[in-house]
Each structure stands twice: as C-alpha cells, then as structure tokens.
Amino acid sequence: MKAAVLLFVFVLISPVFGQEVAQEKEKNLWNHFTYDVGNMFGGVGYAYSRPVHWKGNDWANFGYLTAGTLLLFTVDDELNDWKNGFRQDIPDVVMDYGHEYGSPENNYMLTGGVYLAGLFTQNEKLRRTGVLLISSATAGGFLQQVSKRIIGRARPKSGESSDTFDPFHLNRVYNYDSFPSGHAMLAFSNAYAIAKQFKNPWVKGGIYAIGLVPGFVRVMDDFHWVSDVAFSTVLSIFIVESIDRYLDSKYDEKYNDNPKQVSWNLSFGPNTLGLSLHF
Template sequence: MNTLNNHFNKKNYLLISILALLLLSKVTFSYGYSFSDSLEIKKKRSYLGSYFSDAGKLYSAPFHWTGKDWFKAGVVAGTGLGIYALDDDIQQWSVSDRTKASQDISSVAEKFGNTSSTTIALGVTLVSGLIIKNQKMQDISLLALKSSLLSGLLAQTIKNIGHRSRPNSGNSKNSWYGPAIGGKHKAFPSGHTATAFALATTLSQVYKDKKWIAITSYSLATVAGFSRIHDNKHWATDVFAGAVLGYFTSKTILKNEKKNGREISFQPSIQFTNPALTVLVSLN
C-alpha cells in the first residue's frame, strides 16, 4: 500500500510541478534569480458570478453562431464522422499494442486530464500565489480552474444526453442509450480530454507570445487524450469530441473575460542580479 501511495504522490507531484511552471509569473529565489511580468486585469464582475455568465454563454453559444461558425461546426462534425468510422480499428490497435512502458506513460498522462488532480494542482498554484502575494499568479490559476470545471460541466451534460457505452463494456461503438440522469454509459465525450484541452488552450492564449508553452500544453493534453484510448476507456471519437469541447470552452470563457473587463496579457522577463552585475533578458 505504501508503494502505491508513493507512486500516486509522485505522479501528482509531477503534475503540480509542471502546471506550476507553466503558470509561474513571479517567483524570487534566494540566489538572486527572479521572474517578473506585466499582467493587467481589470475586474468588473465577481469571480464566482462569472461562472454563471460564462456557463450561460457556453450553453447558448449555438443560438448566436454566424454562418462562419456553423461552417466550422460542420467541418468539425464531418471530421468526427470520419473518425467514428475508424473507432473499432483504433480501439483494437490500441489494445493489442499495449506494453509495460505505454501503460506507465498512460498512467501519468491520465493525471493531466483528471479533474481531481488538476484542481489540486491549480489550488496549490493559487495558494502559492497567495503566499508570495502574486496577484497575477492567482488570477491565471483561477481562470484555468474555471475553464477546467466548466468544460467538465459541459462534458457531463453531453454524456447524460447520449449515454454512449465505453469500449471496455463489451458493447459496440454504436451503443447509445439516449437521455437519462446518471447511469454508467458515459463515454461521449471524454471528460479527461476536455479538461486537458481547456487548460492547454487557456495557457496557450494567456501566454500566446511564448510558443513553448503552447507546444508543451497541447502536447500534454494530446497525450492525456491518447491515454484514454490506450486504457480502453474511450473511443477515438470520444477523445476528439473532448478536445474540441475543451478548446471551445476555453475560447468562449476568454472571449467573455475580455468582454467583461478581465483582459489578460502576459509579458515575462528574466532578471539576473548580484552585487556586481545586473542583466535583464526579455522573453518577448
């Protein structure tokens, strides 16, 4: 049991460390190395209140789409149908080609889409921001947390509408049981993937001038999505839909944040100092 607990703690520590690194905006170390940034946020509505308005925007979005938006939705739907035709082949390939190494990687990758793990990681980052009195770090943590939680809420809503069987249930990919509250058939869409891509999109948009953050975030989200196929918990279309849902949720929230006066920009720099030398390196 202790070995399992240590293994679990290591995975969560890894997740917390990576998220903290991506969210870090200002930390001063004892040997004279610091991050600094400029992050302007104008608050015109409460954080908790923004959950209701953002959720409303998410659920009502299709009623406000333009012809261009519906075209994009059609392209996404068409791509999804193409993947749907390959669901069985992809599922059989992923199950037959599993190895010890792939299982270990999948076990770690799953944490990046696990709502409990990401909430803890963002909570730790938020508390760290409070301890070092870094308001910007707090704001980014709260924004990422909201994207994660609302993407999960939207994913659960769709799950309860479709009730698709998971591949490990033994049922076919065409097993949909229709609207119901609760139930065990909740494959579509992948909630893990939605959470992972919501976080990745939030970070990539806030740090849009830092390509390495976007590459790292989306890479981790993609691996998290593949882990759900690898573990036979989801069909490929579930993961694709989860990725689209997470992206859509984050983009909608960020658009609403800007509209309501919580405009976020991030321009970091690194400063090295000692008694004889001061060097400022811009990251722009």
C-alpha cells in the same frame, strides 16, 4: 521636548496605521475574490449562451467539428483494434499520469492552486488565468457529465462495438458513458488556457502535447474511442476561447494580442482525408 512628543505620537499611531493597512489589504483580497467568483459563473453562462449568437463562421466551425467526429466514428473500431497492437509498449508512468491528471479532483487542485497564487500575490494576470481555468473546467465538466447520460455510448472495454448506445439515463451507467471524454476535456482545457501565457510556438506545442496525454491514455486503456477524445479536445478549445473572450471585458491584463478565433481546413484527395485546426 518636541522630539520626545513627536516620538510618542509616532509610537501611538503606528499600530493603528498598520492595522488599517492590513484591513485594507484584507478588504482588497475579499473584493478580488468575490469579483473573480462572479466572473467564473459569468464565464460558464457566457460559454453556454454562445450558440444563440452564432453566425456563419461559427456554424461552419460546428459543422466541421460534427463532420470530423462522424468521420472518426466510422473507423473507431478499426482504430481501437490497431492500438491494441502497441498498448504494452506505453510506459506505466505515462499511463498513470494520463489517468490521474485528467481526474476532476486533481484538475481542481491545479486550477485552484493557480487561482489562489494569483489572489494572494495580487497578480491580476495569474488571477485571470485561474478564473479561466476554473470556469472552463466547470463548463466542460458539467456539459460532458450531462451528455454522457443522454448519449449513453458504450465504452470499448464493454466489449460492444462503437455504434452501441444505451441513452437517456438519469443515473450514470458505467461502460455506457463513453462520449464525450471528461479526462480529455479537462486536461486539454488546462493545457490550452496555460499555453495562452506564452507566445513561443515550441513552448505552446510542448504544453499542448502534455495536455493530449490523458486523452491518449484513455483510448489506450479502452475507456474511450478515438472520436470521443477528438471531439472533447476540440470542444475544450471552443469553451476556453469563448470564456477568454468574456474575460477580456472583465480584466485589464491580457495574455497577448492574438485574435481569439479558431479556423479549420478540410482537404480531400484520392485515398486521403486531411483536417487542420488553427488556433
């Protein structure tokens, strides 16, 4: 008799207990989602506010970035003429990948997919990666869209030289929106953030190489000058590192214990100019 009563009670409360577990899981998903969205916006704000807090090394890095960009600017026309000599040798599959991967809609499909995978599997490390990807793409994407309109640099395909500008347009003026490169910035932001998951330098290098393809392709197809892509690639590193530092205070899961910093080294010599970037 007692066994029958216990069985009856168990059958009675099982649906209620299961429903409570399902509700608790749903609640956790919603809490994680709202927390992560807050960190996405917080990361963007943190990245934009960093110049106010820059110190000696930060200003030095910014100076190196500016100097490197200006040096490339002086040879942009020559580099553009030089690359025309082997443009036809680039496989179509590489060109198609470069144009498609760096586009905003495909970028957010990738970053959103990574984040949702982490959210629904309750994997904090993957969630954090998704947050880093989305915030970095948003910070870099908005910045480059505003910069294009302010700077108004002519694209190579416009037929103008690299020092031609038509600045300060509220509406985007196509063929005068070369600097910086949105494709290069979005693609390398993704590559740099994903590579943080790995410690093996060969794996990192392979991911970086894939992330550099869109910028290379945009130069090959006369959408950008070399200095546009170089500046955008380095700036994307700064943005990712800044937001990742912010997320260190928001999540327990960290990729590795490597310091989050970027260092430069400029070297000069007879008929030579060298620039190395360590990250």
